[in-house]
Amino acid sequence: MTMATIASNADLTATHPVLRGTPVVPGLAFGPVLVVTQEVSPEAVASYGDGGHATVDDALGAFDRAVATVAEGYAAKAARASGAAAEVLTASAGLTRDKGLRQAVGSRLEGGDGLLAAVSGAVEQFVGVFTAMGGLMAERATDLRDIERRVVARLVGEPEPGVAPPEVPSIVVAHDLAPADTASLAPDLVLALVTERGGATSHTAIIARQLGIPCVVGVADALGLAPGGRVLVDGAAGTVEPGVSESDARRLVEADRERRVAVEAWTGPAATADGTRVTLLANVADGESARVAADAPVEGVGLFRTELCFLDRRDEPTADEQADIYSRVLEPFAAGGHHVVVRTLDAGSDKPIAFATLEDEENPALGVRGLRLARHNPQLLEHQLDGIATAARRTGTDTWVMAPMVATVGEAADFAERVRGRGLKPGVMVEVPSAALLASRFLEVVDFLSIGTNDLTQYVMAADRLATDLAHLTDPWQPAVLHLIAITAEAGRHARKPVGVCGEAAADPLLAVALVGMGVTSLSMAPAAVRAVGAQLATVTATTCAEAAEAALSAADPQAGREAVRALLG
Template sequence: MAELRGVGIGLGVAQGPVARMAEPFPPPSDTPSTLAAEEETTRVREAVAAVARELEERGSQAGGAAQDVLEAQAMMAEDPTLEAEIDTRIAAGKTGEFAVFDAFSSFRDQLVAMGGYLGERAADLDDVAQRVIARLQGVAAPGVPDPGHPFVLVAKDLAPADTALLDLDKVLALVTTEGGPTSHTAILAREKSIVAIVGVAGAAELADGDTVIVDAAKGVVTTDPSDEELTHAQHRADARAAAASAPITDGALADGAAIPLLANLGKPEGAEEAVELGAEGVGLFRTEFLFLSSNQAPTVEQQRESYIRLLSAFPGKKVVVRVLDAGADKPLAFLNDAHEENPALGLRGIRALQASEDILREQLTALAEADAATDADLWVMAPMVATVAETEYFVDLARDYGIKTAGVMVEVPSSALLADRVLAHADFASIGTNDLTQYTMAADRLLGSVASFQDPWHPAVLRLIREVGAAGRETGKPVGICGEAAADPLLAVVLVGLGATSLSMAPTALADVRATLLQHTLDDAKAIAEAALAANDAAGARAAAQAAAT
């Protein structure tokens, strides 16, 4: 028996035999083409168009976040710059297969060099290239295996097109050797409630047929488990299934202290499912979907329509909307598309909005108008706030537009350390644990190579959260959590012990967190939090909390 560690996605546990993803095609031979350049060009154009349409069709079938991902891949396939690079190689006498491989590889290297969000998209580009080459060769593209029985899928990484349409009756869990907590594999696994662990370097040694236990809550893949371990894992899986089917109640601790459980949403269309799964409101509504798929900013009218759809789904409930969080690693031509050497530390969030204030003013206008037309309790917050001055700027501007409740996201250590002064101006704070961990640990949250550092259990991150919680108590202001940390049931208890007054997460995680909170009082939560804070590292904090919680 051995334990392989990675980043757990989802909270479940699964067991079964391994089935490995087929290896990608080897690079095509660089032999001269026997066809005229016009013929090679026609072959490639037809193959690219066919792959793009296939990706769009898969996206339409999958819906949700998967559709967004696959439509983005289809756009990659037909990118005019890539097309020109392919044409140049064909004109030089290369085959269509080699031209596609070489052009896509060149673009891939550029994305990897950029790092951040764009670096994480390199794997998507590889998948598109593989599909186009397969089409040119008249063979099936590498994809998910079908061993004829349920299995644990092990892969280097999983392409969005494959993840989107996984047969969940067959795939018991996902294990990848690459990828981080915000890779497309992680995003789609979370949306589909698939047990998954990414960034498991040792998984490369797993062989077809090996029996493993995949424990996403612990981020551990157990190889060659004993019968006792298999039985225990099954009991845990059964208990989780029972908790998920239990009657839905509002979030609360064992002593009755209310801890509202809210949903993280990226589009209004997700509201219905969130309500069905017991969301008491929305703790983070990401507005980027309105902006990232367009070459120009959406109009006030377009924004207002989307916000009204969202707010109408939560009458009388709190809905926290984050204004546009883009720029730098997610460049927008109408906001900021200048190249930056280190985009994670560049002109993003509130900084980018201050530099293009008209976009922020239009967004606040649309939000205020939607608020007036609905009965939800609208809260609006700014992303990536680092200073007291930025807090004052955003809150004052929001007030000018009639926003009644204006707050900030705490995602960088500076705003956590100055939380008392920030909350002297803001109506609330919401902690984005993904970025707060990234900046505290100096570890890009999109890179699998440093995924082990991207752990919100680290005592340094917990100390910063404690600072914000204490400031919230002193000022009488709410402090929410809207990062992925809130979806970890035990960590959710710790966060409450550190002063969090609400928790927001992917709707599929609500049942697990609700059930765990009900097992502990507020005093318990504080004691468990103190145990975690006393540790020296993330693993020690998690172990200490587990011991204190039993």
């Protein structure tokens, strides 16, 4: 029996409608629903009142102490995590200590608000600002509300709220999950994640992908599921289904478990069934995540996000300091003919860095970010390239360097000249539609292209990629996005130069088949996703990949594309 067979049972679905959302992490899970609420005890809040602080300074002192404790908690969690989880927790620690937030609290205290009201008002002020900015900045609204809950809990003497480990393996259902909640989940007790909000590139989605927990986000009415009631979650189809008989569900989950066992046995290197080679690479953020990735069946790093090393820095690190940091990432891949693709600072928008990002931009997602920062501060790029070159010489690692947010051939040519002048291999990211449309001309001046599907999708569809209501538009299976990927890959084929995908789309085994069919030569993803993609590619021929590409490109919408490729693969 298949999911489609179950879903087509008219009597069953009439009584237990199937809930649908955005599929994030594939896998089947069946178990009881654990509905997560994340509010501080109303009784404790009421008892605290205005806090009884004699002066504004006293109240601010209490706020500072609570903030310090909460930030230390985030930092401690980040130290125990790696990869995407560590990145977002470090960012949350920095956001907790933000001086602007403290100033807003102080202003409200001076205006006569009690401390809790001042914290709430200040948070709502910044939530409004971030939400209006759109793009990845809107993701920070969830982070801010999590910070508020934790600070309030510390002020009123309550434990910080969060997702307590389930007593039995469960399906965790929530309106949304903050990074601290998602990063601390135990995969042996959390069978699957279901949230009402979020998109395929939200923090919940990214961390769930790293942890390998089946996940569906943007599920309307998920909180209406009966606590304790058993549901079947299909992370590949994006469905949550109550009312499935235990025997049917167990049979489906067991078949999925067997598939996962086969996936875990895959050791690489990646190739189709008829021998077409595909390079699978890892996305990393620091030395620790690079060491973890080196133990996975990957052939190097396709995306080293350098900006994530500096989220908590106030001053620009020297070239020598940067060389030390980059060396820790490059060193694990020095042997075996592997290469590391280093992305220069993608600062701005959702990743404000004190020493790099411009302040008070009206629309940071469309503003001065990525390579554009070099126009205002050319030494920032020069120092970083010097640091990368030093690390490459020190470790002997084959090092490629790419720039983010490149929109013109002139920008690409200037960047390539700087990179080649240091003995490194230059490339650029294809995130702006103009770069995809002119991919063949870009490849005349650079040695490789890497498609960042997260931002490319956002810009192609003119839709905030973190807006739950627009998740149907910000799906990488959108035919318009796939056509630009195909144009870019075809340009690479003619130029005989590599074209990779390093966005979250690379981690989708089904979509990976279509991407390879379009001519994409490498896929870079969270290490936890590598085996599933590699095992899937091993089951298909190059001809099947080409047919999958045609099916996805010809589809009317993302769901039709998924179904067409799934049917083709049987």
